[in-house]
Amino acid sequence: KTSFRIAVIPGDGIGKEVMPEGLRVLEAAAERFSLTLEYQTIDWASCDYYEQTGSMMPADWREQLAGCDALYFGAVGWPAKVPDHVSLWGSLLKFRREFDQYINLRPVRLFEGVPCPLANRKPGDIDFLVVRENTEGEYTSLGGRMFEGTEREVVIQESVFSRIGTDRVLRYAFELAAGRARKHLTVATKSNGIAVSMPYWDERAEEMARHYPGVATDRQHIDILTARFVLQPTRFDVVVASNLFGDILSDLGPACAGTIGLAPSANLDPERRFPSLFEPVHGSAPDIYGKGIANPVAMIWSGALMLDFLGRDPALADGTPWLRAHDLILRAIEIVLADGPRTPDLGGDAKTEDVGRAIARLVRTLDID
Numbered sequence: 001k002t003s004f005r006i007a008v009i010p011g012d013g014i015g016k017e018v019m020p021e022g023l024r025v026l027e028a029a030a031e032r033f034s035l036t037l038e039y040q041t042i043d044w045a046s047c048d049y050y051e052q053t054g055s056m057m058p059a060d061w062r063e064q065l066a067g068c069d070a071l072y073f074g075a076v077g078w079p080a081k082v083p084d085h086v087s088l089w090g091s092l093l094k095f096r097r098e099f100d101q102y103i104n105l106r107p108v109r110l111f112e113g114v115p116c117p118l119a120n121r122k123p124g125d126i127d128f129l130v131v132r133e134n135t136e137g138e139y140t141s142l143g144g145r146m147f148e149g150t151e152r153e154v155v156i157q158e159s160v161f162s163r164i165g166t167d168r169v170l171r172y173a174f175e176l177a178a179g180r181a182r183k184h185l186t187v188a189t190k191s192n193g194i195a196v197s198m199p200y201w202d203e204r205a206e207e208m209a210r211h212y213p214g215v216a217t218d219r220q221h222i223d224i225l226t227a228r229f230v231l232q233p234t235r236f237d238v239v240v241a242s243n244l245f246g247d248i249l250s251d252l253g254p255a256c257a258g259t260i261g262l263a264p265s266a267n268l269d270p271e272r273r274f275p276s277l278f279e280p281v282h283g284s285a286p287d288i289y290g291k292g293i294a295n296p297v298a299m300i301w302s303g304a305l306m307l308d309f310l311g312r313d314p315a316l317a318d319g320t321p322w323l324r325a326h327d328l329i330l331r332a333i334e335i336v337l338a339d340g341p342r343t344p345d346l347g348g349d350a351k352t353e354d355v356g357r358a359i360a361r362l363v364r365t366l367d368i369d
């Protein structure tokens, strides 16, 4: 294998504004390292498509994505047009489940030059990975309403923690931690209050820890864990959490490191049975859409994560150029954040496109040997 096919799904709102910058940088990297990427642009999985057709995706969406190696995804959601649970369960959450992307890997890093809302923090103080369970847990549509419309109304929402689902995310996180310098894993829990699923999660974590004696494991309840993201961010190396807790930690972490506009994510099927999906952590940001001021770094960094994951595909003859392309994009992001154009979320007045162009220019011109 020498090339990959990418489904490009801009989605809604600023997804449509940051996607062109992500592609601009991917193209610059592809040219520089002679990588072949084929793009398939998808105009569904958006609330506009829903308005026209009454569903988020066409019935043959699987067939349409059949030849794709990865999905490059902007953001979905436009609550003024479509209720969020309808648009997200009809698109993003469907991809995560149907493609069994059970890992949501979300790096958090404080960069040189980025104003940090926490006092006295410098780059290096915040540098960790959130590993979020991505296919089950608190995210379900199981449950229902009883006695609807009466004073006795009751709503039940179920959670699902399977042994396979729990073990595979824990194993991935332990492996990841074992391969890092600090070999430290924080396991998020809430077994004091959530009395069925979380004690089970703790039990499985304890069992998994036995196989990784070299990893220091630190179990923390989610409430104090969020406090420590703010008060002691240096404590963290790899953090593993259930679907909902991981969702919350992956907005809080980037906010502690300046802005959610930088935060990337990789929705992975590590076994590569299905395409993986790469997207910013943030959403469609209706409040700033149309102004051209969204920070494109999260989208661009997500593209770099995609190249890195593709480059590790055993079917590839030589993954090195793909990994080098990832590293170069990261380097270009670091330089632009340190003293390049900045969007308003970082206190600047640059446009989305200015930042995308600056990063792409560096990817084309930086010295690499």
Ligand code: NAD
Binding pocket: 014, 074, 075, 076, 077, 078, 079, 084, 088, 092, 260, 261, 262, 279, 280, 281, 282, 283, 284, 285, 286, 287, 288, 293, 294, 295, 296, 298, 343, 345
């Ligand atoms: P959001 O992430 O869209 O926005 C939250 C705040 O952060 C807003 O003030 C926004 O302006 C700001 N922001 C977000 N991304 C930014 C960027 N790149 N640059 C600068 N500022 C940025 O979250 P929300 O307002 O809760 O959700 C809006 C819609 O997006 C909803 O429909 C929601 O369901 C959806 N959503 C989708 C995804 C996704 O597709 N992965 C993720 C989160 C939210």
Ligand code: IPM
Binding pocket: 077, 088, 093, 247, 281, 283
């Ligand atoms: C994210 C988003 C999604 C999630 C929403 C849009 C369903 O917030 O990717 O973090 O909760 O997983």
Ligand code: MN
Binding pocket: 247, 248, 251, 281
């Ligand atoms: Mn989220």
